[in-house]
Amino acid sequence: MAHTTKRTLSETLKKILQEKSLDKVTVVDIVEASAINRQTFYYHFKDIYDLVEWTFLTDNTQSLSGKRSYATWQQGYLQIFDYVRENKSFIKHVYYSEGREILTRFLYDITYKLLLGVIDERAEGIVVDEEDKAFIAHFYKYGFVGMVLEWIESGMKEEPKRLISHLDILTHGDIDKALGRFRTDRKLDIELRRG
Template identity: 35%
Template sequence: MRKRTYEASEAAKREICAALKALMAQKPLNKITVAEIMQSCGMARQHFYYHFEDLYDAVRWMFDQEAVALLREHDGVMLWQDGLLQLFQYLQENRAVCLCALHSISREHLKRFFQTDVHVIIQGTIQRIAEELNYQVSEEEVDLLTKFYVGALASIMEEWLLGNIRETPEELIRFADQLLKDHVRGAALRMAETPPAAEQTCRGGS
């Protein structure tokens, strides 16, 4: 019984969000009302609030189910590029809706929709590359590198969506992948060439 209730709730959410997406492709989010969304999907207005707090909560759920889910399926070092490519394809296929969200919601709020999952994927990728190179990377370095690349990727996606970057998604992902690997390889090489602190102290004292 509980499973059926959950499935019915999820189906209702998807139907509401489908109606919301159709409207977002036509006009700004602040011009859309709950009443017209629910009228579009043949439900009573109050049913919206059984599932969502407000329109922004519905947008968040929609992106989480449709876009962020693509990233969660690709968390391996050889697969994260595929996840990002699918995300770019989602942005392309839903460009009008995504631009509506971008112009209607603060950029920082919109980035948070993706940031957590992108963070996990990039963090795991850095750790795996370091392991392949036998590079003992510290937690602090992993965290800093992850934040740097997550911020860079979020900005690239935003600029690409706005039409300010002409490169294809494939070109952007290849560039990001090579940059990330080169960064970790460079750090590993630098560490291999740097003598231990004790050795440096000994040389300085001689």
């Protein structure tokens, strides 16, 4: 029941954002349009931005499952673009609001998980510290998310498959090279030579 109520509030917010910017939406707008009382809204969410964050997380809980490998990362990344395009009005109103950080944080989180899955797969059989793998994933996530944000900013006109194809060409083999450089035994050799 609680999940159904939350989903109703989320879908109502998306409908309202077809016509109104996020910064102008009030809790009263949402509860009146959803026929759910205000007290129930606050039972589930502390504010509208909490609802926005819940919507992103819930909409994308299963979206990347099975798409975090070296062979499938392009499909996983395309799913992020597809989600943004399918929810264009919602995304644009969040992007151009005080809630933009929620969108950015969500994109960083989902992209980081995608990349870390690829890195973990490619690191199999190589001894690499977990913090080094995380560093590589963080480095690439900034570029990947930057592309999505630029695409949103420019009106989502360019075909995502083209962007992903270029990104694939640009980064092909780079994660393997980075893992090779961060191999624990290689780092030790470098440190010994510098010392």
